[in-house]
Amino acid sequence: xxxxxxxxxxxxxxxxxxxxxxxxxxxxxxxxxxxxxxxxxxxxxxxxxxxxxxxxxxxxxxxxxxxxxxxxxxxxxxxxxxxxxxxxxxxxxxx
Numbered sequence: 465x466x467x468x469x470x471x472x473x474x475x476x477x478x479x480x481x482x483x484x485x486x487x488x489x490x491x492x493x494x495x496x497x498x499x500x501x502x503x504x505x506x507x508x509x510x511x512x513x514x515x516x517x518x519x520x521x522x523x524x525x526x527x528x529x530x531x532x533x534x535x536x537x538x539x540x541x542x543x544x545x546x547x548x549x550x551x552x553x554x555x556x557x558x559x
Contacts, residue, residue, distance in 0.1 A: 465490035465552075469531030470506060487513050490529075507540050525549055 467488040476482050481499040485506060488495045498509040514525055527550040528535070535541075535551075544551055 465527040465529060466525050467529045467531065468510070468535075470500075470503060485509060506535065507537065507543075510535075510540070511543075527552060529553070 467490060468485060470483055470485045472483055473481070477499065479499070480501050483500040483503055483505075484497055485500065486495055486497050487510075496513060498505075498513070500506070500509065510528075518524060524547075526548075528544065529552040541551075
């Protein structure tokens with residue numbers, strides 16, 4: 465299971481990023497962070513993360529826990545269905 469959330473920064477980075485997202489492996493507690501200029505980059509970062517994890521660890525993501533509803537696009541939902549990834553939601557601002 466991977467836990468993920470998107471956060472807004474108070475101050476824009478030198479590179480122009482206003483958001484960041486994290487992925488946390490429920491088993492190992494390892495955390496990956498991706499910085500973004502726009503929230504619309506979420507899906508692409510997930511695809512990159514999924515590819516990296518599968519190649520490095522030789523395992524597939526089985527479940528994605530979304531911490532605030534950032535992953536509600538039809539494209540994202542269809543992708544998860546096609547790849548057999550369960551989706552779980554947690555309440556916003558509870559983690």
